[in-house]
Amino acid sequence: MKKLLTAILVLTLVLSCSVAVFAGCQPPTDYERTIVFYTSQGQSLEPITAVAIQNFEAKYPGWKVQHIRAGGYDDVKERVTQDLGAGLQPDLAYCYPDHVAAYIETGKVVNMSKYLLSTETVTGVVPGTATEESEGTPQDYTIGFTQEELDDFVSSYYDEGYARNYTGYADYGYKEDDVLTLPFVRSTELMFYNKTALDKCGLEPAKTWDELWEQCEIITDRFPTCTPLGYDSEANWFITMCAQNGWGYTSADPANHYLFNNANTRAWLEELHGYYEEGYITTQEEYGAYTSALFIQGVDKGGLVYCIGSSGGASHQSTEAFEWGITSVPVSEGETGNRVISQGPSLVMLTGGHEVTNADEKEKMTFLFIKELLEPTFQAEFSRSSGYNPVRHSVYDIDDYADFLEETDITAVAVKVASEMEERLFTSPAFNGSSLARTQVGNALLEALVGRTDAATALQTAYRNCGGK
Amino acid sequence: MAKKDNIPNDEVKNAAELDDAVVTQDAAVDADLPQESAAEAKPSAGQKIKDWFVSLWDKIKSAFVSERKNEQLALPRELVEKIPPEMLLTDVKLTKKEKVVRFLRSQSGWLFVLPAVLLMCIFTFYPIINAFVSAFKENYNATTHRFDGWGFENFKRVIMSDTGTGGASFVQCLVNTLVFTLVSVPLSTLLALLISVALNSIKPLQKAYQTVLFLPYLTNSLAMGAVFATFFTIIGTSRHVDTYGIVNIMLGWFGVEPIDWVGIGSPTWELGAITIPWAKYVVAIVYEVWSGLPFKILILFSALQSVNKQYYDAAKIDGASRSTVLWKVTAPLISPMISYLLVTGIMGGMKQYSAIVGLFGDQMGFNYDMGTMVGYIYSYIENGKTGYAFAGSVLLFIVIMIITLINTQISKKRVTY
């Protein structure tokens, strides 16, 4: 009996000791002075972001930024959602509109309007003056932007952040002109083409969809094993076509969110299936990998002539096997016929994570960190490394950046072509479930394209899966 | 073995029988239950209800309190104190204090299970209770902790697949999960048994084979899912194929036409409302068997190693054939381990999720046509519809419980300790 008791005692002791030791062996993160920032950046972009973090920490000694790479965009959303449930939300996170549509219900999304033009100052130091011995030369920093700086933002990007874009914003205490997110970087879709192959066929890059379909026959006659067109993202294709032709994809109206199941889209999918049967088209799912991999193989090895993909992924299309070119996605007829999709992460602020007592002060400091991220020099640096476009006009005036845009490197060309599309960009309404519609139309396109079912059934299935009757 | 022992000790025998019967709560209760006489005078309805409550109370009581025989036996006091309480068949006249001490001593088992029970209370029981309660909260959202009211609405919608959160259908996911589990678990257990027996019968190279067969368990499942996916994926367009994947290449050696195992063109059977993507099923089951084998071989092989050689010698002298030895001697001897593998394998198989995602991507095939029950539940968690997720888990729990009950009822007859 004694032995038994001793054993149990020892066991309990070991357990509790290990808990104590591991809980106490390192000072826990001081969340009152640490800004937590979730991104979906890959390992390679982390050093770039670290520059902005260093700039921030040099200006405000004692403040830290914890950069957490949470995985992909969906992972960031899942993580933030779970964190909001546990009260551990980050102060700042990458976001897409549908993420914010989910976060907004918690009331933890910070209305940035109060800081945008705030003239309030925070005392920091002149960067580089703070050392071990001295506290550094004090300097005041304004929290907000000047009106001039705000006007510097590309307006179509900036407008995405208004509360009115989110269904039910008023129920959660926001006004329609409140700014909930600020754009960080942007990308759009571009058409990469194999210039060598087009020259051999005596063709110019197609400007419209009709032109493109006409060219397909000529191309396949000349290069029998090649596939003329690869569109990487099925969902983007569907959404872009809806935007170009005014067919209706989704609406912000809660009573009737899903508009994509209509006669126009049906007819278009049927048309696409015909082209697929001819062997003109492939997509990422149909091919089995990113179509950029097929593009760089060259037409003689079964490669693509046209490949439509994200401007942010331009480096994947890089090859020396043939001469390539970049142009905009083909257009449709009509007023809105030249629309191209706008993508890329925005920044959303969340308040009150980790039960901090200085939530207001933290919000201000977080906004100052956002300013570092949106600083033109940093934006230029980030754009060069990632291939995404900056969100402020003045970035293009920086000499180094202008030089970069003149380079013949595929990333530089893609950024340059994409920057010319500012007026043509569109976004879709965001609501809780908008990402579902996206997935479903992508599936419908794929299903109808390869002929797994007819277009009507595919669209009907997608509509039902979104919750429609 | 204990069941067949003829130990002249009622108490121990009773315990042994109990041991055999455990696994389900009902079975445990039954074992202690006195048989009720069938021939009884027709009682009134009120009497019936009263009897029912009395017998229910007896059942509950008997589950907690083991009755002691009330025989009187004169034993010297100092001897009684030395005999541990479990061994004592008779109640010696005891003082109240001694009775309390005796009771506390008889409960010393709780001390042994205390660490486990404490941890489970925090990290297992509490979440389960939380999930069961939340399953009845309509439109519950774990991010905002808001809900609209109480009721069965979540269950109704989950079963009808009427939740508007994507392509996952409850029935499809249930069918998928059942097929994967009921095919892959028995198949891999049988294969593991054959491999273990073969492994046990050889001498040279035994270690080498054992090591190689255990390899799949050592690697990260995520990476292995990716490797498997490349084995089966065809990359190419209708005009040009980059690669058919290794499996198709190997099947090509035997003249089999390439099959699109995991892509959009994967062949299916239509069975009423559900679609059976059989080629994808094959991939999933091959992966399940492959990844489940090492663990099962490890367990069965260590069980075989501990079987007394005498039994084999006896069977050999008897002139029994190899297969007879396997099914009539070996299998029963390691039956507790086989039962363990089947029970836990089915429980694990019904909870399958990450392997399918590794093979078929986040959408679990095309629009969840390879969805599993947990995948179905997970799709709600991702959409913030936690109420549906919890309701789905309760339903999954019920399904697993039914299968486990059937499983234990069957194996109870065949398992010998």
Next chain:
Amino acid sequence: MKENKVTPNEMKQEQILQEKARSAEKMHAYAAANSDLNVEKELKRQRVARVIRNIISYAFLTLCAFFAFLPFYWMIISSLKTETEYRASSPTFFPTEFKWANYAAVLQQTSSSGAGFWRMLLNTLVVGIFSTSLGVIVTIVTAYALARMKFSGKNILFAIMLGTMMIPGEMFTITNYITVADLHWNDTYTVLILPFLVSIYYVYLLRNNFMQIPNSLYQAAKVDGLSDFGYLVKVMVPLTAPTLVSITLLKFIGTWNSYIWPRLVNNEEWQMITNWVTNGFSDTSGALYGGQYPLSEPLTTLRMAAVCMVSLPLFILFIFCRKYIMHGVSKSGTKG
């Protein structure tokens, strides 16, 4: 402790054996009496049968081993290929050029917070050792109490424990995340050790094992004045050594390969080795392919190299444990 009592069960076995022996004697007598039964021929037939059986055994095992090894082999050769060769349209079964630099490149990659391979390896070792040793101890005492001891509510407790195995673990995550947040356990080792310390799968396995040990041993031990704990340590544990080693191994492998929970509750500095693998690797310095693959592009060959490296310690551990799994029982002698 040597067993010197014969249980009725073993007595029965003894009888069976004797009977068998008697019938064998009869058979031999019969064979001797009937001279047309050629003993030599019969023995030869048996020898041939044994050889055929062996051939079948080996062929079967070789086939299984081949399929078990194939994905593993693929992983190893992929880790040694160049990315270009890995992506070639027709897969090669053997690398044309061994790219050992893949391994060096993988080791060099650290995040800006400094959490690289070594930090995560340390985390994993600390968590692995603590959670395995504590977990196995808890499993042993729990399984013992459930298998041998008697206390009120035991059966109900066991039934409930088994019941928890029927609930998907994903269900626990949401609530447990909130619990550990309330306990302020984020970014510690505790949060990786305690929540998964008790595994009912292993408790159940060990309980089944304990129950196979004859009751008579327990009676004998009790008469000898051995306490429950003494009996557990001196009799039960040595007798079930192979299973215990298996459980230790499996538990350690489980910890080693965990990544979803660590990624959720801890930041990079406190994550596990598998998180490091799933992070993705690219040609950061451009040293491998001179900028052919951009920074943002994860390379599969590097990831395979990382997986191989992470699997190696487990392989060594298995080789070490194998000895005990295979010979543990034959030494301890008694078995029911």
